[in-house]
Each structure stands twice: as C-alpha cells, then as structure tokens.
Amino acid sequence: MIECTACRHDNPDGSGFCEGCGAALHDPKKAAREADEVEAEFMLDQARKGRSAFFVIGSLQLLAAGIEATMVPDGLGVFALIAGVILAGLFFLLAWWCGRQPFIASILGLFLFAGLHVLAAFNDPSTIYKGIIVKGIVIMMLVRAVKAGFAHREFVRSRGMG
Numbered sequence: 001m002i003e004c005t006a007c008r009h010d011n012p013d014g015s016g017f018c019e020g021c022g023a024a025l026h027d028p029k030k031a032a033r034e035a036d037e038v039e040a041e042f043m044l045d046q047a048r049k050g051r052s053a054f055f056v057i058g059s060l061q062l063l064a065a066g067i068e069a070t071m072v073p074d075g076l077g078v079f080a081l082i083a084g085v086i087l088a089g090l091f092f093l094l095a096w097w098c099g100r101q102p103f104i105a106s107i108l109g110l111f112l113f114a115g116l117h118v119l120a121a122f123n124d125p126s127t128i129y130k131g132i133i134v135k136g137i138v139i140m141m142l143v144r145a146v147k148a149g150f151a152h153r154e155f156v157r158s159r160g161m162g
C-alpha cells in the first residue's frame with residue numbers, strides 16, 4: 001500500500017497516481033529498485049574497464065611480435081610472429097568477452113598476463129624491468145576491474161537481481 005501524502009488515501013502498490021485525489025505518488029520500493037539498477041549498472045561499467053587493458057595488451061603484443069619477427073633469424077621469425085599474433089588474438093578475445101562477463105574475463109586475463117610475465121622472467125630475468133610501468137598500469141587496471149566485477153556480482157546477488 002502507498003499512502004497519498006496529500007489526502008491520506010491508501011493506493012495499491014505500484015500506483016503512479018492517487019486514486020483519491022490524482023496527485024503523483026512516490027513509491028519508495030520502486031525508487032529503491034531504480035536506485036539499485038543505476039548502482040548495478042555503474043558497477044558493471046567499472047568492471048568493463050578491463051576491456052581497455054586487454055586492448056592495450058593485445059596491441060603491444062602485436063607490435064612486439066612484429067619487431068621480434070624482424071630480429072629473430074630466418075625461419076624462427078615466422079614462429080615468433082605466429083605465436084605473437086595468436087597471443088594478441090587471445091587478448092582481443094578477452095576484451096570482447098569482458099563486455100559480457102567482465103568478472104570472469106578480467107580474472108582469467110589477469111592470470112594469463114601475470115603468468116606470461118612470470119614465465120618470461122624465468123626464461124630471462126632482465127625482462128622483469130622491460131616496460132615495467134606499462135605492466136604495472138595494466139595489472140592495476142585489471143585488479144580494479146576484477147574488484148568492480150566482484151562488487152557487481154555480490155550486489156546483484158544481495159538484491160536478488162541476478
């Protein structure tokens with residue numbers, strides 16, 4: 001029931017206007033639900049920001065593959081190029097997936113990105129410092145996206161919107 005503030009008439013839930021006097025009614029439940037939807041959409045937008053991180057990684061990966069292909073001896077250069085393009089494609093795929101399932105895509109991408117760099121560091125410790133600022137920014141963006149995705153998931157569940 002929504003009580004009209006003007007004439008005290010009780011109106012059924014969900015009414016927009018008072019049956020008694022025609023005044024516009026304020027439905028607190030509806031207002032709360034709308035506020036929840038706005039909040040959830042905002043969280044989802046934050047979570048989708050991982051997309052830009054994946055685009056940056058994918059593009060850098062392509063660039064690196066191109067450079068590497070010209071530096072590695074003949075024959076091996078082709079392999080370096082193919083491997084680099086596949087990896088870049090993987091990150092572009094993650095960027096696309098991030099628009100649909102930002103939470104899971106960001107977690108997977110974070111592990112993939114961190115894993116690749118740990119492997120590279122084992123192979124050649126000097127790679128740790130290569131592009132460390134970009135790496136730091138990308139990891140920060142992904143961690144934020146994962147956090148936002150988690151917050152969105154919890155929020156939607158707690159409000160029974162899922």
Ligand SMILES: [Zn+2]
Binds near residue numbers: 007019020021023
């Ligand atoms: Zn009224």
